[in-house]
Amino acid sequence: LSTLAVLEHKEGNLLPQSLPVITAATKLGGTVTALLAGTDAASVAAQVAKLNGVSEVLTVSNGAYDKSLAENFAPMLQENIKAGGFTHVVAAHSAFGKNIMPRLSALLDVQQISDVIEIHDDSTFVRPIYAGNAIATVKSSDDIKVLTIRGTAFPAAAEGSGSAAAVQESSADPKVESSTTWVSENLAKSERPDLGTATRVVSGGRGLKDKDNFDKLMPPLADALGAAIGASRAAVDSGFADNSLQVGQTGKVVAPQLYLAVGISGAIQHLAGMKDSKVIAAINKDADAPIFQVADVGLVADLFTAVPELTEKLKSEK
Amino acid sequence: MTALRILVPVKRVIDYAVKPRVNAAQTGVETAGVKMSMNPFDELSIEEAIRLRERHPTTVTDILAFSAGPAKAQDTLRTAMAMGADRALLAETDTELEPLAVAKLLQRVVKDEDRNLVILGKQSIDGDAGQTGQMLAGLLGWGQATQASAVVVGEGGRVTVTREVDGGEEVLELGLPAVVTADLRLNEPRYASLPNIMKAKKKPLVKRAVADFGVEVGARLQTVKVVEPAPRKGGGKVEDVGGLVARLKELGAL
Structure with a gap:
């Protein structure tokens, strides 16, 4: 073998x-x-x-x-x-x-x-x-x-x-000609940890309502935790976040020590991409959101007040 | 410009909105009485083929939809034709085929039907293997562009494909013939209108037994068992942000 x-x-x-x-x-x-x-x-x-x-x-x-x-x-x-x-x-x-x-x-x-x-x-x-x-x-x-x-x-x-x-x-190189040629690439540059291998991930969903809110709330929270940023498919489809940040069945599968879902309801396709995380935390204003069924820690709250408060608290404890 | 003769394979799967349940015998997922639909990624590939024809009406001469599956897969093929495919071919079988077997069937169809562009979904949402398109390209010796988010056919018959890769996107240029697999952002599939659904009933649909294709489709994998994933015990709630931080510390996550 x-x-x-x-x-x-x-x-x-x-x-x-x-x-x-x-x-x-x-x-x-x-x-x-x-x-x-x-x-x-x-x-x-x-x-x-x-x-x-x-x-x-x-x-x-x-x-x-x-x-x-x-x-x-x-x-x-x-x-x-x-x-x-x-x-x-x-x-x-x-x-x-x-x-x-x-x-x-x-x-x-x-x-x-x-x-x-x-x-x-x-x-x-x-x-x-x-x-x-x-x-x-x-x-x-x-x-x-x-x-x-x-x-x-x-x-x-x-x-x-x-x-x-x-x-x-190796002496084995058949040198096959490729009929396909590589033209260019456009990769998102980020100083943050890589989403696929980060030990902490904060992920934003449709609850953030628009791209401005996503950009205003998620990066400071990620920085306070030293986390990578992810997003649900709904957030990606609505243009809040780049496609490369999508967590789920058709996006990235992650399993960090901490996964914090913000404004994500928890569709099965999303859960498929993160349910092996060690600890799952969720902030959502809908107490019946399916994300709470898998979250170890759930906070039913308006994310627009809870996230800035959490970010400040984490920063002050550093 | 080179005439485009497009093949779009489609698969009948459990509807994406249904939560699949493992059967009692632990041999697979329960499909009896469950809503079935076209694999969502295949809707994207049908849509892309139709859009190519809308952009290049004289270049795209034929769009053939193909499925391998039970007699019921005819419904899926009718949907493909209602969206805009010209005709359909079903390789009928009650056995679940593995991606390599499907790729071999497709290789035969490509030859028999003289295709020069195959657009497939990047994966089916049942098996989640994500292999068929690449296997087909390998068997045919054609160029491949997987996880496409944009497809442009140029004047010289070159196909420029933007594809989704880890951390962003990449652009490839392919010569024809080629295989392209569709990713979510490629387009937004249309709904078939009622008149088009009626018209699709009259479009040609040919049924043949899988054995008639003369390719080896035997299983290479034996399913030992299928189980539900270990349930996650969630449900713990806290009152406020202070409680959230305290609980995360207890759990060792902070």
């Missing part, structure tokens, strides 16, 4: 969503080979080699993979899987993993298992279906198991004290 962990990096750094991928890979029980592709692969490899659980780091130092285009990335992975004889392939259920791994699975003729939250053994996996309203345990009969994993369900791999794993440049 040997596992290939497909990792993501940007601007010379390993991305945080790749750390739980290594942990999940170690749970399968065999050796773990980390794969990095792109111009910076070799420099990022040094960081990865020190992580607990990594047996070997494989680099594919080719700038053609910098933009993670599925059209050439998937065949490159296929070649490496063949060359290395890997039995399992793991990546994050991130934009990267969602885009590339199913294409890879089709090339390998295997049925991928998406968004895995638990690994029972090397062929039995647990994953949420129906927006987390049901949890399925499935057993794969494919020769190669391809998994994407939910980052919040596995701890992040930490740096070990032992010697670093060996780094090796």
Whole structure:
């Protein structure tokens, strides 16, 4: 049994969503080979080699993979899987993993298992279906198991004290031409913690009424807590917040130590994205809002007075 | 401009507003007597195909809706035609197909029906796998743009797609043929008008057994069990902001 962990990096750094991928890979029980592709692969490899659980780091130092285009990335992975004889392939259920791994699975003729939250053994996996309203345990009969994993369900791999794993440049690079070209990107810049991996999240919903209120109330609260900002789909659809902040079935799935929902009623699609948070707190003026059924701490109050008061209180206690 | 022959796969799923319940045998989710609808992401893909035709009336020559599922999936296909698809094809089966199997069926349909653009929902809200479009693109060797929030077809037959990625968006340019998967912000699907619902009843709908497609659709995954998620014990309330802070401290969240 040997596992290939497909990792993501940007601007010379390993991305945080790749750390739980290594942990999940170690749970399968065999050796773990980390794969990095792109111009910076070799420099990022040094960081990865020190992580607990990594047996070997494989680099594919080719700038053609910098933009993670599925059209050439998937065949490159296929070649490496063949060359290395890997039995399992793991990546994050991130934009990267969602885009590339199913294409890879089709090339390998295997049925991928998406968004895995638990690994029972090397062929039995647990994953949420129906927006987390049901949890399925499935057993794969494919020769190669391809998994994407939910980052919040596995701890992040930490740096070990032992010697670093060996780094090796892969000789398997089919250099497939991509018919698709990357044009540009527009990423929200934020000084705040990343929503997907933050230990605290404050999330705003339709109860904020408009974008001005969202911008006036949520950032100071987030700053007082050192939290990332999230939003419900209703808030995103109404233009209060950027789409990248959406928490829910179709947005980000988060599981922070503290999730504070402000003016969010708690539709099942939203709950799917945050109900694994350690502590859930909610402020809503409707005492019957479904969010209170999952909240450990609920405050029935007008958020327009409660949120500024809470922000001041948190600031004064710092 | 290259003629566009569009394929839009649609799936019949439990309506998004219904809370699914796990069946007593713990083998799946109860569907008997439950309201079923078109997968919401597939409504977006049908809508996008229709809008492409509205923008390029002579370029889009045909919009074919396809579904793999039980005989009842004809209702879903009629809805797709009421929205504006020209015709429909059903691969009939009472077995739940896995994404790889559906991708293989679609690959066959693409060849048989000479398609050059496939627009799919990014995921179905039952299985939540989010794989079919990418698998199809891989099987066909076509370009792919997933989680699209904007699709523009240019003069030279190039397709510019804005797609949603972690932390923002990204723009890709694809040559035809191509596979695009729809994300929530792509458009707002129209409601089918009554005259269009009536007209859709007369549009052609072809039914074929899945076996007739000659592709391997066997299951690779065995469902061991399906359970309800562990319930969360919520319901604790506090009186005021002071109580909220105090309780969060007790819980170790502050």
